[in-house]
């Protein structure tokens with residue numbers, strides 16, 4: 001039985017904003033002192049109210065257009081309920097059935113189209129720092145805005161995931177949506193993978209989700225190690241289940257937990273934020289902004305290309321030194337020199353070529369031509 005992988009990808013991007021997603025806390029959390037960027041809203045105090053960050057929403061919509069998505073005129077936030085120590089509210093504000101952007105795609109260099117199911121907006125959780133005997137919590141990251149890109153399971157090779165990830169990063173940077181600095185956690189990847197027989201159309205009835213991968217290299221390594229593991233399990237006759245796995249550079253992937261189903265999250269509409277509606281004018285502005293930026297980059301790229309065609313070359317050889325070479329080349333090619341004298345001026349280019357060659361590219365062709373002209377009349 002020949003098996004092939006079926007892979008889907010989720011990309012989390014932190015959009016560039018001044019403040020967090022639902023509170024006025026500053027978003028410059030990198031290397032900030034633990035719990036110095038917090039307030040009652042992002043600490044999940046009872047009785048506080050979230051106020052959506054319009055700039056984060058706009059960045060998410062720009063990302064949607066840049067990924068060829070359709071923007072929703074109507075959208076809303078939902079509560080995703082789960083318990084985690086670094087999620088003090090006991091739920092995460094995310095988007096369930098009415099995301100900001102749907103149906104995008106990216107075409108890979110091979111021509112293969114990877115479909116993007118949706119791009120939605122959500123808030124990040126805090127961070128648990130596990131020590132030997134205790135765990136510390138840092139809530140600076142709690143409530144940071146995140147754009148989540150969800151693809152269809154269209155990848156059949158880890159290298160395609162690598163290319164897609166890099167393309168997303170380039171696009172987000174090009175339109176100033178996110179810096180995508182993976183070291184700073186501004187871009188994180190989650191891949192889901194299962195194996196099926198080559199030629200099988202239906203999706204397998206299980207999948208392993210590999211969480212929080214913070215480098216393109218690691219996502220490829222993690223997927224390759226899953227392909228080996230799952231293939232061996234299936235060949236042994238094992239029945240694989242939905243599960244969430246972590247990745248370690250040395251260990252490969254490891255089981256974290258059996259995966260929660262959607263029903264475990266008990267999604268329901270966020271009662272503290274009214275549904276959003278976007279006017280056609282506003283949505284057209286977003287599209288126009290991407291179009292303009294596209295035009296600007298194209299003009300810039302064209303200019304750069306023209307510059308590259310005519311590099312400013314520096315010639316090291318002085319005119320006196322060039323003159324010596326010109327004289328010897330004329331002596332060696334007296335018949336050509338004679339032709340030039342009779343009016344075949346094009347033949348001078350042959351001599352110029354010879355001088356350039358003898359000077360090993362260090363003589364300015366303009367000066368060579370001038371000297372030849374002055375010596376052969």
Ligand SMILES: [Zn+2]
Nearest residue numbers: 023025039042
């Ligand atoms: Zn806050």
